[in-house]
Amino acid sequence: MRIARLGVEDWSAFRDFRIDGLRESPESFASTLSDVLLRTDQSWRDQLGRLRDPQGIALIACDADGAWVGTMRAAVTDGQAWVHGVYVVPAARGGGVAAALMSELLAWAVDHASVAMLHVVESNVRARRFYESFGFTPVGVDGREIEMRRVLS
Template sequence: MRIHRLRSDDWAQYSDLRLAGLADTPQAFGESLDHARSCTERDWRDRLSRMQGERALGLVAVADDGSWAGTMRGGVSGDDAWLYGVYVLPRHRRTGVARMLLTSMSDWATPQASRMLLHVATTNVRARRFYERNAFAVTGRSTTNPAHPHLTELEMSRLLRA
């Protein structure tokens, strides 16, 4: 398994992985499956181009056979790094893929931010447990998922540096 930085040319594989995530765990994302399905090649390329640069990063875990196993995105705002768009295909769960992605994202974010934040749906127990095992704690703040207004998301945080 290796970690690859997403580029605009990865749009077709990325869109397939994103659609798989939205179909598998729709409550975990701030986008509906219908919206993602309506995106054009240009839309996907634009989305990926926003994940490049000093303050934004998109990553994908690539299996030894070249297939994509999971993805994670991050962005820095002020002194905070935000983690979002996390998805690992079911056959790659509990194999260390999410941890590899999180380690790479943390390595990238640490020089720029003192803490990492994320939102996780209250119904996504599997993801919340993963974050808790990786030093994230609930901050006490919550929000509503824009794509699923009936769902509450908890904010979680972990220190990157003191």
């Protein structure tokens, strides 16, 4: 597996991967498939453009054949690295993809923020346990999501 940073030039492949993820796991994302399908090409470019170092990071995991198998992003706001857009294709789940992405993201975040934050759907116990294994702890509830925090050092 290879972890790479996404740039603006990756917008089209990123869009397609995100749409596939929403079709497969719509409950895992804050946005809906119908909303995402309405987005312009420029909005996809702008999104990846905003996630350039030091404002943020967009990562993709590729398998040995170069196929995209996972993604994770973070945006820094007020000293907090907000983790979002976490998705691993079903066939790669449990194989270390999310762990590799999170390790890379947190290594980056240490130099850009004092804490890492995220939201996870309350009913997604598997994801909550994964985040807890990386030191995230619950700090509140926001609707159907739990807000989790990890101090970076």
